[in-house]
Amino acid sequence: MMPRTELLKDILADLRMAASFVTILPVASSKPATDGAIARATWALPVAGLVVGLAGALVYKVASRFGLTPSLAALLALAATALITGALHEDGLADTADGLGGGRTRERKLEIMRDSRIGTYGVCALILTFGLRWSALATIANPWAVTLALCAAHAAARAGVPAFMSLVPPARPDGLSASAGQxxxxxxxxxxxxxxxxxxxALGPGKALAGLILLSLAGLMLARLAIRQIGGQTGDILGAFEQLGEIVILLVAAAFQMGR
Incomplete structure (x- = not known):
């Protein structure tokens, strides 16, 4: 049985690795990222997501205190979450949209997804993801409700990433997803x-169940699309999955808010 101190060190190392994997925070783990260490640390991705959600919620709260409208506060909150993640997931979504939408062959799709330039599909995907999340947050409006929605969205969206990586094989032998391992x-x-x-x-049992069902359906559709078009998942596909998760949970939170 592993000593308690060693177990605590491993947990902290995994938390730091997960945070460094999906944010730009200077918290690089002392554990070498080899032999499946990144894959094992993926359990901590929801915790890293919670940190991102709290950062966005803090910005929203401060903006509201200064008298900004919910629309402006929501825009600043989204800017904060994109900043703390280095827009990693948005970049993945844009590359996924360009690759799956623009290429005719599997090889061409993968080539497009590796291209740092952004195309029409990518631009449209970014407009949609920011627009939908911004509208949802502005609809929720109440700072405490926005905090709960952001924490739920960022944690849950990343919670499904390990399952997605485990169930959908890598589309190529190299790249971020393949190097991370299963x-x-x-x-x-x-x-x-x-x-x-x-x-x-954060949301209560009813909203949680609705969000879980919709998030699962979104993940299944993305997985099927990725397998059919490029043979599996990549780091960009994982970024797109995270963005879909955020959108789904925030829309669920906003829909229930309107129904009150």
């Missing part, structure tokens, strides 16, 4: 549990 079942289970916990505590 998350073990334990990491998938912990991440999934943390995601459900975040959804339930």
């Amino acid at each position: 998350p073990p079942g334990r990491s998938v289970a912990i991440a999934f549990t943390l995601g459900i916990l975040a959804l339930t505590l």
